[in-house]
Amino acid sequence: MTYLFFSYFKDLVGREVTVELKNDLAIRGTLHSVDQYLNIKLENTRVVDQDKYPHMLSVRNCFIRGSVVRYVQLPPDGVDIELLHDATRREARGG
Amino acid sequence: MTVKSGARVLPDVFGRFLTLSRIVALKILLKPLVYSLCTKGRTGMATEEDSAVKEPLDLIRLSLDERIYVKLRSDRELRGKLHAYDQHLNMILGDVEEIVTTVEIDDETYEEIVRTTRRTVPFLFVRGDGVILVSPPLRTA
Amino acid sequence: MAVGLRHFTARAGNGVGEPILDTDNGEELVHVQPSVSVAVGNRVPESPGTLYITNRQVIWLSELDREKGYAVGFLSLSLHAVSRDPEAYPSPCIYTQIETEADEVEDESEDSDSECSEVLDLSKIREMRFIPSDANQCVYDSVFPSTMDTLFQVFCECAELNPEPIEEGEEEGHNWIFSADQLEDEAGAGDDVEWHFSQNPTNTIGHSNGHHDLASSVLELQINDQRFDDAEEMEQDTDTGHHHQSQQ
Numbered sequence: 001m002t003y004l005f006f007s008y009f010k011d012l013v014g015r016e017v018t019v020e021l022k023n024d025l026a027i028r029g030t031l032h033s034v035d036q037y038l039n040i041k042l043e044n045t046r047v048v049d050q051d052k053y054p055h056m057l058s059v060r061n062c063f064i065r066g067s068v069v070r071y072v073q074l075p076p077d078g079v080d081i082e083l084l085h086d087a088t089r090r091e092a093r094g095g
Numbered sequence: 096m097t098v099k100s101g102a103r104v105l106p107d108v109f110g111r112f113l114t115l116s117r118i119v120a121l122k123i124l125l126k127p128l129v130y131s132l133c134t135k136g137r138t139g140m141a142t143e144e145d146s147a148v149k150e151p152l153d154l155i156r157l158s159l160d161e162r163i164y165v166k167l168r169s170d171r172e173l174r175g176k177l178h179a180y181d182q183h184l185n186m187i188l189g190d191v192e193e194i195v196t197t198v199e200i201d202d203e204t205y206e207e208i209v210r211t212t213r214r215t216v217p218f219l220f221v222r223g224d225g226v227i228l229v230s231p232p233l234r235t236a
Numbered sequence: 237m238a239v240g241l242r243h244f245t246a247r248a249g250n251g252v253g254e255p256i257l258d259t260d261n262g263e264e265l266v267h268v269q270p271s272v273s274v275a276v277g278n279r280v281p282e283s284p285g286t287l288y289i290t291n292r293q294v295i296w297l298s299e300l301d302r303e304k305g306y307a308v309g310f311l312s313l314s315l316h317a318v319s320r321d322p323e324a325y326p327s328p329c330i331y332t333q334i335e336t337e338a339d340e341v342e343d344e345s346e347d348s349d350s351e352c353s354e355v356l357d358l359s360k361i362r363e364m365r366f367i368p369s370d371a372n373q374c375v376y377d378s379v380f381p382s383t384m385d386t387l388f389q390v391f392c393e394c395a396e397l398n399p400e401p402i403e404e405g406e407e408e409g410h411n412w413i414f415s416a417d418q419l420e421d422e423a424g425a426g427d428d429v430e431w432h433f434s435q436n437p438t439n440t441i442g443h444s445n446g447h448h449d450l451a452s453s454v455l456e457l458q459i460n461d462q463r464f465d466d467a468e469e470m471e472q473d474t475d476t477g478h479h480h481q482s483q484q
Contacts, residue, residue, distance in 0.1 A: 059317035
């Protein structure tokens with residue numbers, strides 16, 4: 001995993017995100033931590049589609065393996081577009 | 096069709112072939128706009144460093160802040176403004192529209208029922224391992 | 237590739253002791269938690285056993301039935317969570333989701349059949365709960381959390397020790413290929429990867445707006461490789477007009 005997204009997600013710690021898994025489960029929670037593989041730890045989680053996963057109704061802490069993540073819905077005010085563009089260009093040159 | 100999703104080789108302006116990584120199962124459709132950008136970069140019409148295209152990912156860099164089309168596994172398609180990406184094709188997209196296509200077989204008639212579900216998401220991180228194809232915006236059709 | 241849940245019966249000491257680990261390849265025991273039940277899929281919890289967490293996998297061995305044990309590698313554990321809500325599950329537990337082969341191939345078969353039938357097909361199990369028995373006895377949240385939190389923490393640490401195996405060449409940046417010669421070299425050196433070329437003149441891209449007339453035929457490279465084994469979704473591709481129609 002590249003530094004760009006690792007450091008981006010580190011800055012999002014403490015914010016609410018929705019992690020969507022490749023098995024269609026969507027979990028909303030507070031981003032507790034992220035590692036270089038984009039494994040994600042959420043706190044105070046809740047499942048978005050509760051009909052489909054009733055037993056996941058609420059778990060306090062949740063560790064999600066990075067490789068099973070399809071999307072992460074980001075908080076709109078947690079995206080600094082200019083910063084991202086710069087970081088992306090920098091990484092593209094370096095990489 | 097027996098395609099395993101594979102890399103695609105693209106001719107660049109010198110007639111050489113660019114192929115995408117073996118790791119990232121990616122296919123880029125070159126669009127006229129990008130071609131013209133490539134050409135400008137080569138001919139000096141645009142001398143900016145950023146417009147030089149040496150490898151396929153450079154074509155994606157030229158789409159930064161542009162709306163792109165992304166095809167993903169599980170019959171998902173995204174259209175959104177590209178705000179960040181890396182070489183694994185992890186991306187952050189803005190103003191995203193997702194279309195999910197599902198095919199069901201009617202129990203009685205055995206006809207295929209194709210359903211599409213649309214939704215919009217303000218900002219979305221997309222993990223690159225699900226990406227099949229990235230394309231600059233479709234300007235025709 | 238994920239292999240999901242499997243039976244585990246390799247116990248030391250004539251089959252009564254601790255699990256036999258792959259120590260030759262660096263497997264180490266990280267944490268042992270006695271008095272833990274497991275609930276496989278939707279089944280009722282098993283009688284208690286001992287949970288062994290190694291740097292590779294989670295192993296549960298039954299206390300009563302020496303022949304009974306399960307193991308799941310961290311590579312197959314999609315997520316784990318502390319579940320304390322009685323509405324979600326009667327007993328506080330570590331809830332896990334397991335990635336199965338079935339997930340990667342087809343998603344049609346529903347678990348319920350396999351989980352209700354007499355013969356347990358572990359390859360289809362997608363959920364497992366680890367239920368520490370002291371969790372039920374203890375009413376006070378202040379005492380009980382330690383076991384659950386410890387287990388959660390150990391699961392996290394060990395999961396982080398098991399990133400996805402790095403595909404060959406991935407870390408060397410990207411081996412972009414700029415000529416067909418190079419590709420032939422690659423193919424020669426390739427192990428299990430089959431490369432197929434097909435010059436596909438019908439596959440024209442960027443021909444529509446007439447600003448220029450760059451050669452637009454696209455040479456295709458196809459990788460016959462399980463890593464990209466998504467044939468069922470690729471069939472859909474023929475229906476959508478956005479991209480290439482490939483010919484084999």
